[in-house]
Amino acid sequence: MVPKKALITGLTGQDGSYLAELLVTKGYQVFGLVRRSSSSNLGRITHLSDNIQILSGDLLDQSSLMDVITESQPDEIYNLASQSYVPLSWTQPALTAEYTALGVSRLLESIRRCKPNAKFYQASSSEVFGQPDESPQTERTAFRPRNPYGVAKAYAHWMTVNYRQKYNLYGCCGITYTHESPRRGTEFVFRKITHAAAQIKLGLANELRLGNLDARRDWCYAKDAVYGMWLMLQQEKPDDYIIASGKTYSVRELVECAFSCVGLNWQDYVSVDPAFYRPDEPVQLVGSIDKIKTQLGWQPQHTFEQMVELMVDYDLKKLSNSGA
Numbered sequence: 001m002v003p004k005k006a007l008i009t010g011l012t013g014q015d016g017s018y019l020a021e022l023l024v025t026k027g028y029q030v031f032g033l034v035r036r037s038s039s040s041n042l043g044r045i046t047h048l049s050d051n052i053q054i055l056s057g058d059l060l061d062q063s064s065l066m067d068v069i070t071e072s073q074p075d076e077i078y079n080l081a082s083q084s085y086v087p088l089s090w091t092q093p094a095l096t097a098e099y100t101a102l103g104v105s106r107l108l109e110s111i112r113r114c115k116p117n118a119k120f121y122q123a124s125s126s127e128v129f130g131q132p133d134e135s136p137q138t139e140r141t142a143f144r145p146r147n148p149y150g151v152a153k154a155y156a157h158w159m160t161v162n163y164r165q166k167y168n169l170y171g172c173c174g175i176t177y178t179h180e181s182p183r184r185g186t187e188f189v190f191r192k193i194t195h196a197a198a199q200i201k202l203g204l205a206n207e208l209r210l211g212n213l214d215a216r217r218d219w220c221y222a223k224d225a226v227y228g229m230w231l232m233l234q235q236e237k238p239d240d241y242i243i244a245s246g247k248t249y250s251v252r253e254l255v256e257c258a259f260s261c262v263g264l265n266w267q268d269y270v271s272v273d274p275a276f277y278r279p280d281e282p283v284q285l286v287g288s289i290d291k292i293k294t295q296l297g298w299q300p301q302h303t304f305e306q307m308v309e310l311m312v313d314y315d316l317k318k319l320s321n322s323g324a
């Protein structure tokens, strides 16, 4: 049987690397669109390098996208690339829009011209809801983005829906809520906390400064999320789905859980630093997973506590081995 071919943008990120692993296991021929850069950023995918073909291209450059699609002839295209750090979207709003919004127009146009029967997955984000009118949010909740990243993602979402309607492209948007893993950067609060708990346990640090402990998020595990993305492209008809855990936890609960994993009392180490406060905190972002559960049979395979534990364990092992 001829293997299916998939093209992933954002291959070197958390989701890209997990998705590539999943697709390689399923026998796909995997191509990754990677921006040329002078420093190597392939750290998350070195273990897959024999199974993935890297193609050079950039979401800022339409002709490079057309070349890559023509060369790889993918059956499935997953657009996971974006400038995804919300605070940076305020300091670089135009660049965020170039990648996260217009990059998707360029990609959709390239698909339409070069491989119109390819199936397309667009990584939408719960940030499109911003200050939502209702909680939990569903696929029908109005978009009210509150930062340049959310605005760019809303544009990309609607462009995908419009290409589906106008050109009959198979395009799906997965509205993912925050998803975490040991491959997440420590600038995000989940990994910041699990990593710090491990460091403190090993005597490598003695304090953790955090922002708003009452902020709540709907956190799910990145491996569960990428499985949902793949599932969306295996259907007869394209549609949009929320991928979330359906539950929220506060930063305080996260700290408590992470420190209890290493047998420490969090209050002895954590202090609140206004530098980490967000001026534009979303109200209550929590996704309803009724649609994806009923229609695709997807649901998270890891609980909040399991995620915390496996991430703390990962950092304990990694830090012990590195002798840092």
Ligand code: GDP
Pocket (backbone or CB within 6 Å): 086, 178, 187, 188, 189, 190, 192, 209, 210, 211, 212, 213, 215, 216, 217, 251, 276, 277, 278, 281
């Ligand atoms: P986001 O969902 O993309 O905004 O992911 P983050 O992990 O950066 O932030 C999650 C939540 O944690 C936000 O509501 C922050 O206000 C809150 N938070 C509290 N303390 C911190 C901190 O020290 N760093 C970060 N990044 N977030 C923090």
